[in-house]
Amino acid sequence: MAYYDYACEKCKIINEIQHGMLEEPEILCEECGEPMKKLISDSVAVIYKCDGFYATERKAKQTTELVKRMRKDKYGPTGTPSQKDIMEMTGDTVGEINDDTV
Numbered sequence: 001m002a003y004y005d006y007a008c009e010k011c012k013i014i015n016e017i018q019h020g021m022l023e024e025p026e027i028l029c030e031e032c033g034e035p036m037k038k039l040i041s042d043s044v045a046v047i048y049k050c051d052g053f054y055a056t057e058r059k060a061k062q063t064t065e066l067v068k069r070m071r072k073d074k075y076g077p078t079g080t081p082s083q084k085d086i087m088e089m090t091g092d093t094v095g096e097i098n099d100d101t102v
Contacts, residue, residue, distance in 0.1 A: 006036035014039070 002021055007014045008029035015036065017027055027036040075081050081089070 005039040005041065007039050008032065008034055008036050010034050 001018050003016050003018050005014055006017050006027045008031065011029055011031045011034075013029060013031055015027070015030070017025075019025055027038075028034065029036050071080075072078075075085065
């Protein structure tokens with residue numbers, strides 16, 4: 001339920017009325033009985049009380065989750081590469097025997 005301002009064009013009285021967003025009730029002036037007109041507010045106070053409202057927060061969170069899923073898909077349930085995986089990524093050949101030198 002939200003609060004809306006209604007004005008009487010005849011009496012110039014403004015009343016604050018509470019009703020649902022989708023409701024369009026006919027509000028009558030308490031002074032003269034004429035229908036009141038719903039006013040459009042020029043300022044609205046909005047308070048964000050949870051994460052994810054800023055593009056940077058949402059993007060960082062989505063990226064982190066994506067990286068975690070990709071690591072698990074590639075490296076198994078731990079998401080951690082094995083020594084062999086690291087050697088393949090870096091091109092490291094330490095510990096390997098080269099047939100040409102034997």
